Amino acid sequence: MQTQVEQFLKDESDHIAKLHLIVQRTIEEEKLVIENLLHPPKEIISPGEKISDKVALFGGSWKFIILFGIILVAWILFNVFAPKRSIFDAYPFILMNLVLSTIAALQAPVILMSQNRQEEKDRIRSENDYLINLKAEMQIRSLHQKMDVLIEDQIKTLYETQARQFEMLEEINRKLDKLQGKENN
Template sequence: MNNKEIDKLLLDEKEHLNKLHQIVKDTMKEEKLIVNNLLNPPTETLSRGQAISDKVALFGGSWKFIILFAVILTVWIIFNSIIPLKNRFDPYPFILMNLILSTIAALQAPIIMMSQNRQEEKDRMRGENDYLINLKAEMEIRSLHQKIDLLLEEQIKTLFDTQAKQFKILQEINLKIDMVSKKTTP
């Protein structure tokens, strides 16, 4: 090989590396927004009412609440059934107890719904983050495919160039053999 061929091979390799670098740069640009959204999610600011609704929903949906409420109702019923009739503050059919239960249910339901709406918003944001992560993975896979395709393309080109050079060298050797054989043959 002469210097021109070596320089051409080096130039081809440099172009090949530049293509790979460009693919990496393009991929990094595409992923920058996704990574920024994943690393810096918007901070959640809770109002006082939202914080209270979360605490009420957390307590209202627990076994602690159910057991405590069952104990209070049982004590209420037993107390108003056992003590003398004139000292009962809520005699049977326990109208005051029903009023209190209805009021608790009427207040607790919207508070729990507010908390559930906020939870749905959190779930939606989680779903968006999952989508962004999947999109990022898809972009990385696409980039890898581009790199592999480029490498295969360059390898095939190099293989054809090498075979062409080998064929040329074989022809030169064949010519030299023919020349030598003509000189030795009388």
């Protein structure tokens, strides 16, 4: 009986050691993932990139469209209804066309630069999402390993219990056979 208790305690200790080993391995595997998530590399932005972001933010907004529309309408109205000596851009509005073309020519590459930076931010964000998914997968694997250990130990315990029950049944059978043998004599 004493050896069975000692064996049970030893088995329980081995079981806990297996679980600790699984947890320790999982912590070591997750260390890199957690480090990358907690301390992402710092983004270094040049002054030109800051300007392109601000131009793209303003140039792609309703505020810009409305303000630009108001300026164009005011330009046209002034040059149509102002006295002849105050007009600076007569009817075909050649100066206005030049200004619009220049704005479009400058604004397009600036917006493209900003989009490229946004694409880089999206790439970094998707890498972080991947790392988070990887961390979750590692945790799920760890849980599966723990469950496998628990199931393995449960099956082992069931087999041992069943073996003891068979021993007990055999002992009861022997005792019954002895009793029947005495009654027959």
